[in-house]
Amino acid sequence: MTLLQAKDITVTAGAERLLDPVSLDLPAGRAVTVLGESGSGKSLLAQALLGTLPGGLLAGGTLTVGETRLDPARPQGSRALWGRAIAVLPQEPWLALDPLMRGQRQVAEVHDLVAGDPAPDDRASADLAALGLEGAGAKYPWQLSGGMAQRLAFAAARACGARITVADEPTKGLDSDRRDDVLALLRRGLEGGGGLLTITHDLTLAAGLGGEILVMQGGTVVERGSAERVLAAPEHPYTQALIAADPAHWPRPDPMPEAAPLLRAERFTVARDGRTLFAPLDFTLSPGQVLGVAGPSGCGKSSLGNALLGLLPHQGRLWRDPAVPKLAFQKLWQDPPAAFPARITLAEGLDDLLARHRIDPARVAPLLDRLKLAPDLLARRPAAVSGGELQRIALLRALLLDLAFLFADEPTSRLDPVTQALTIRLMVGIGRETGMAMVIVSHDLALLEAICDRVIRLMPG
Structure with missing residues (x-):
């Protein structure tokens, strides 16, 4: 039985075609996974199928969900299926969750209003x-870590048991244990006769789901086949680069030579609601050095970095070089959409930064080129830019301030593997060249071990 059939799905913006024709079938009990770099068209494909394309973009082709035939060019028809036939797991949980509603109520509301459950x-x-969120039901989304917010969004989306699930980066920001939990949940849905369309950068997830893989680049499917074949013997050069x-x-x-310290922490920890988040730490960070911080969701990784920046109170001793201005200590946020004004273009936001800090505008173009960002992206608002592109623009904005210290909270969680390698190596290279020290938080221990001078694994306090 085929749950979803898409034929020649396209996306255009006026006369420009952003997505070349894509066809796929989603049988019951099977997974289709779409891999590709940021801006490759993966999310455009999912949005065209769901009827959620941004204004100014038009979908084409034909779509059949169960026995219902839909016209992607008229997305209103798809919306009656949301929650009932199609569950959507969003890429950005912060944008999908109500910041004024506690976690349990958000899930209960779906059971109540969509499913009509008598005991929501x-x-x-x-x-x-x-999902391991027993303590999150009484909290608001902004009180949760990124991984916990992702799991809350997962619970709300899956509350009505729709047979088709469209998952946009469902393991983004999760540690390996939680990623395995999500993989198990998705596979359980397949075993019950559901279908799964996943947009992801996570090669481990793609291998675990099996089924069919589509690899996209520049709005075109460049390779497709069984997950086993594509991941073991990729044929297209881009797929080969993705896996490599x-x-x-x-x-x-190479280790950085020892130098006068920029920052020193002794018996350093953070408490919240009377509870110590992690065991006390001792470390020193010199210019150009990179410290990695790993640990499960909710263990205090983000709180550690925020405390080092003076954004949270801490316990223990913290010394920062008094000769370095406070402005030279900055943060690269885990969820870049939350760090950009939604109603102005990216160029307007950068212009404000340049004017406020008297920065030469000529510095922007070389950074755009080095970060492999098209200048015309700046004419868009944040919502019209892919997650990976927005994260690199956030990095550009931080680098304009001539930093001495950067706290990077999951800086590559929205990037495909190829772009991740480019971006993280660029960050580390700039840090080495300029003497910018970094604390990088990541759930990917292999990534931290590949780039950091030292890695700390946080333990509960």
């Missing part, structure tokens, strides 16, 4: 417990 709170509580970009294959960096 009980069902919501069980859903959260199954695994951090486990990267050469280890």
Whole structure:
């Protein structure tokens, strides 16, 4: 039985075609996974199928969901299927969750209003417990770590048991244990006769789901086939580069020579609600050095970096070189959409930064080129830029301030492996050249071990 059939799906912006024709079938009990670089058209394909394309973009082709035939050019017809026939796991949980509603209520509302369940709170509580979110039900999304917010969005999307699931980067920001949990949940849905369309950068997830893989580049499917064949014997050069970009294959960096410290922490920890988040730490960071921080979701990784920047109170001693201005200590946010004004273009935001800090505008173009960003991206608003492109623009914005210290919170969680390799090596290279020290948080231990002078694994306090 075929749950979803898409034929010659395209996306255009006026006379420009952004997505070449893509056809796919989603049989019951099977997975289709779409891999590709940021801006390759993966999310455009998913949005065209769901009827959620941004204004100004037009989908074409034909789409059949179950027995219902839909016209992608008229997306209103797809919306009646949301939650009932199609569950959507969003790429950005912060944008999908209501910041003014507690976690359990968000899941219970789906059970109540969409499924008509007579005991929505009980069902919501069980859903959260199954994802290890027992304590998150009473909290607001902004009180949760990125990984916990992702799992909350997962619980809300899957609350009504739709047979088709469209998952946009479902393991983004999750540690390996939680990623395995999500993989198990997705596979359980397949075993029950569901279908899964996944947009992901996670090669491990793609291998675990099996089924069919489509590899996209520049709005075109450049390779497709069984997951086993594509991942073991890729034929297209881009697919080969995608797989070779695994951090486990990267050469280890040369250690930075010791220098006068920029920052020193002694018996350093952070408490929240009377609870110590992690065991006290001792470390020193010199110019150009990179410190990696790993650990499970909710263990305090982001809180550690925020405390080093003076954004949270801490316990223990923290010394920062008093000769370095406070502005030279900055943060690269885990969720870049939350760090950009939504209603102005990226160029307007950069112009404000340049004017406020009297920065030469001529510095922008070389950084755009070095980060492999098209200048015309700056004419768009944040919502019209892919997650990977937006993260690199956030990095550009930070580098304009001539930093001495950068706290990078999951800086590559939105990047495909090839772009991740490019971006993270660029960050480390700039740090080495300019003497910018970095603390990098990541759930990817292999990535940290490939780029950092030292890696700390946080343990509960």
